[in-house]
Amino acid sequence: xxxxxxxxxxxxxxxxxxxxxxxxxxxxxxxxxxxxxxxxxxxxxxxxxxxxxxxxxxxxxxxxxxxxxxxxxxxxxxxxxxxxxxxxxxxxxxxxxxxxxxxxxxxxxxxxxxxxxxxxxxxxxxxxxxxxxxxxxxxxxxxxxxxxxxxxxxxxxxxxxxxxxxxxxxxxxxxxxxxxxxxxxxxxxxxxxxxxxxxxxxxxxxxxxxxxxxxxxxxxxxxxxxxxxxxxxxxxxxxxxxxxxxxxxxxxxxxxxxxxxxxxxxxxxxxxxxxxxxxxxxxxxxxxxxxxxxxxxxxxxxxxxxxxxxxxxxxxxxxxxxxxxxxxxxxxxxxxxxxxxxxxxxxxxxxxxxxxxxxxxxxxxxxxxxxxxxxxxxxxxxxxxxxxxxxxxxxxxxxxxxxxxxxxxxxxxxxxxxxxxxxxxxxxxxxxxxxxxxxxxxxxxxxxxxx
Amino acid sequence: xxxxxxxxxxxxxxxxxxxxxxxxxxxxxxxxxxxxxxxxxxxxxxxxxxxxxxxxxxxxxxxxxxxxxxxxxxxxxxxxxxxxxxxxxxxxxxxxxxxxxxxxxxxxxxxxxxxxxxxxxxxxxxxxxxxxxxxxxxxxxxxxxxxxxxxxxxxxxxxxxxxxxxxxxxxxxxxxxxxxxxxxxxxxxxxxxxxxxxxxxxxxxxxxxxxxxxxxxxxxxxxxxxxxxxxxxxxxxxxxxxxxxxxxxxxxxxxxxxxxxxxxxxxxxxxxxxxxxxxxxxxxxxxxxxxxxxxxxxxxxxxxxxxxxxxxxxxxxxxxxxxxxxxxxxxxxxxxxxxxxxxxxxxxxxxxxxxxxxxxxxxxxxxxxxxxxxxxxxxxxxxxxxxxxxxxxxxxxxxxxxxxxxxxxxxxxxxxxxxxxxxxxxxxxxxxxxxxxxxxxxxxxxxxxxx
Numbered sequence: 001x002x003x004x005x006x007x008x009x010x011x012x013x014x015x016x017x018x019x020x021x022x023x024x025x026x027x028x029x030x031x032x033x034x035x036x037x038x039x040x041x042x043x044x045x046x047x048x049x050x051x052x053x054x055x056x057x058x059x060x061x062x063x064x065x066x067x068x069x070x071x072x073x074x075x076x077x078x079x080x081x082x083x084x085x086x087x088x089x090x091x092x093x094x095x096x097x098x099x100x101x102x103x104x105x106x107x108x109x110x111x112x113x114x115x116x117x118x119x120x121x122x123x124x125x126x127x128x129x130x131x132x133x134x135x136x137x138x139x140x141x142x143x144x145x146x147x148x149x150x151x152x153x154x155x156x157x158x159x160x161x162x163x164x165x166x167x168x169x170x171x172x173x174x175x176x177x178x179x180x181x182x183x184x185x186x187x188x189x190x191x192x193x194x195x196x197x198x199x200x201x202x203x204x205x206x207x208x209x210x211x212x213x214x215x216x217x218x219x220x221x222x223x224x225x226x227x228x229x230x231x232x233x234x235x236x237x238x239x240x241x242x243x244x245x246x247x248x249x250x251x252x253x254x255x256x257x258x259x260x261x262x263x264x265x266x267x268x269x270x271x272x273x274x275x276x277x278x279x280x281x282x283x284x285x286x287x288x289x290x291x292x293x294x295x296x297x298x299x300x301x302x303x304x305x306x307x308x309x310x311x312x313x314x315x316x317x318x319x320x321x322x323x324x325x326x327x328x329x330x331x332x333x334x335x336x337x338x339x340x341x342x343x344x345x346x347x348x349x350x351x352x353x354x355x356x357x358x359x360x361x362x363x364x365x366x367x368x369x370x371x372x373x374x375x376x377x378x379x380x381x382x383x384x385x386x387x388x389x390x391x392x393x394x395x396x397x398x399x400x401x402x403x404x405x406x407x408x409x410x411x412x413x414x415x416x417x418x419x420x421x422x423x424x425x426x427x428x429x430x431x432x433x434x435x436x437x438x439x440x441x442x443x444x445x446x447x448x449x450x451x
Numbered sequence: 452x453x454x455x456x457x458x459x460x461x462x463x464x465x466x467x468x469x470x471x472x473x474x475x476x477x478x479x480x481x482x483x484x485x486x487x488x489x490x491x492x493x494x495x496x497x498x499x500x501x502x503x504x505x506x507x508x509x510x511x512x513x514x515x516x517x518x519x520x521x522x523x524x525x526x527x528x529x530x531x532x533x534x535x536x537x538x539x540x541x542x543x544x545x546x547x548x549x550x551x552x553x554x555x556x557x558x559x560x561x562x563x564x565x566x567x568x569x570x571x572x573x574x575x576x577x578x579x580x581x582x583x584x585x586x587x588x589x590x591x592x593x594x595x596x597x598x599x600x601x602x603x604x605x606x607x608x609x610x611x612x613x614x615x616x617x618x619x620x621x622x623x624x625x626x627x628x629x630x631x632x633x634x635x636x637x638x639x640x641x642x643x644x645x646x647x648x649x650x651x652x653x654x655x656x657x658x659x660x661x662x663x664x665x666x667x668x669x670x671x672x673x674x675x676x677x678x679x680x681x682x683x684x685x686x687x688x689x690x691x692x693x694x695x696x697x698x699x700x701x702x703x704x705x706x707x708x709x710x711x712x713x714x715x716x717x718x719x720x721x722x723x724x725x726x727x728x729x730x731x732x733x734x735x736x737x738x739x740x741x742x743x744x745x746x747x748x749x750x751x752x753x754x755x756x757x758x759x760x761x762x763x764x765x766x767x768x769x770x771x772x773x774x775x776x777x778x779x780x781x782x783x784x785x786x787x788x789x790x791x792x793x794x795x796x797x798x799x800x801x802x803x804x805x806x807x808x809x810x811x812x813x814x815x816x817x818x819x820x821x822x823x824x825x826x827x828x829x830x831x832x833x834x835x836x837x838x839x840x841x842x843x844x845x846x847x848x849x850x851x852x853x854x855x856x857x858x859x860x861x862x863x864x865x866x867x868x869x870x871x872x873x874x875x876x877x878x879x880x881x882x883x884x885x886x887x888x889x890x891x892x893x894x895x896x897x898x899x900x901x902x
Contacts, residue, residue, distance in 0.1 A: 038829025378489025
């Protein structure tokens, strides 16, 4: 038979078992945290009608999308979870209770140019709250509060959620008679971190056609820094000149106050007037999240408030607020930086039961008893020498090997070997389970260990 | 703006939130059970190189596969989880410890003709154990024992795992000088349940070219019925005439004995000589699982032992044993039959916190306190009338509403309303959490309720 050389496509993450277990730990924290805030799990199809996915169309999306035909159907793979959510909500409006809160942790597809750390298939972990016509500002504080819980749950402390409000920006531009250019200006200002103030100023004047005075007003505005109280206070000095600005400032103050009520410490969020998000559909609060020690990777979690989720699919006004974590990329970066906690076991089992010969019955019963105590247990069934069995346990990285020979069987006991310390005790199965559980619990720690 | 009518492609399951929560319950039981037996979670890409996916090629697969090009790449969506596993194991042989045990619960794609209950995108929930050169017979009992645990975990009792061994069939055919026709005969015999003995006999004679004597021998053989002991005993009478037959019989006896050791009751598995599985690559033990009250849907979980997992990708011999549950179809059938336990809550939250006005701070703190006790809690932030708030709680189907008004805040308490019984008590947040948890635990039950 001809052999075809196996390979995995570039841009597609395929993890070895130990790494996959580390990935699952992060995904589980996301799932559990999202669920604890009353978000419903959704699971929409990966393939959708291409016309529907591309209703908005244009730009990078159309270039990157995986689109193909099958029979007469024009199909495409989803490139994010927001468009399928919009379709879902528009399609099922009458069957949903609003506010509708959903989370989805699923793969999306973008045929980007392959490069290190860029993925063509990657997980997004999204939460959104959709209102029917209206949606209270409280939701705009809850969303970043949940992200704080997620990152804290990962074990991260060196992160910051940055918050701004598009109405403040739009209102400010209106004050300076730049309303029509606000989109263009925001996209330019968005690059501040990457290219610096001088280049931003040059683009504002040369490309956007601003006067020197206007450009300076903008740079002065986005240079407002300090504690959240200081930034809000500086913003107060612009108040009363534009209704939209004033509405945005009131929202930003409410979000800031409520974030504190949700238990998010001041050190973990910052009002940052340079945050605008490139996308046009955000209309109020916007978020970005940065890892303080890794500003080079940009925002690892972004989102905001929008007024019209599903305008392409329904005449119903569906405002919402949502946020998205690029989980595959985040995992890749954390791994590359060596931040995944390597003290946590990455074996698929807590214990490997090794029968030392004879009929398999007693070993099967022992393994089942340990599973009954909540442990993940692999039964080793191969006929190999002792040394090979132990080598397998080592290779697998199991924290415990549980040996069962004739002596142990006769005594109703088993020998539990701690594969890290080498310590070995001979105890009853119930004692073995308790010992293993206690040791694992004592060695438990966060998924991520900051250096 | 032009409105595009939203729709989901036919053959793609997209569930409403309550149903999705029921689906997740089943998926969680699968994940937890598989993990408890020391299987590593894997997550291979959905898109693979088409040449690699279709290495085996031919038949229905090639017709049904979603295949397309992107740039210069010839790509396809996986149509099962076995071929990607073969690729994975061949690619990563040196990085894996053998026996390698993995589970994967993921979507696969087949462009079948759309019809009721047939899906083009569906979940398979697979476990496989792969050996390096050799693999002990013990694994062939463990696999169906795990499936027993899964189905029991679902709450099902009216199911049966049917076991056979291809070597017994091959050996038997060899005894009757039908070795070369064994594939053809097995495919015919596989249809026994569907078309009956007379039609099978007719096909054996007319199409396969058997003599009357040979056909009768086969029908007599597959008519062997009774308890497992009776069937094994009847098979003993064929022993000593063919080596392959004898090897198969020894394996079947070992699997049967070990299944009992794993705690699988005799009523839940049956040695059934009519089970052959259509696929050529099974070489030993084969499994099918039927819902006793729904024989019409066929096997809901099938698999078996194979000698050569990855022959298309590597010269290494990788024998294995695996089984697969068609989860989407199983869920669809159980739902359609009304077997999903509707007493279990399907709301995304255990409790909905309803602030009765004033600043949101105390309601936020209450919701956070209840989450700290392990509850899934939604905070309702909309400014609506009491009646509308309660209507929302009803619509959402939450088991508990937790009301927080000025009186409660002043007293450091909250009012917990059981949305099913209407009972309402005013207690501290800690008492509220304990009360809600106790009530939910008392109402807990299996995912599936047989009628």
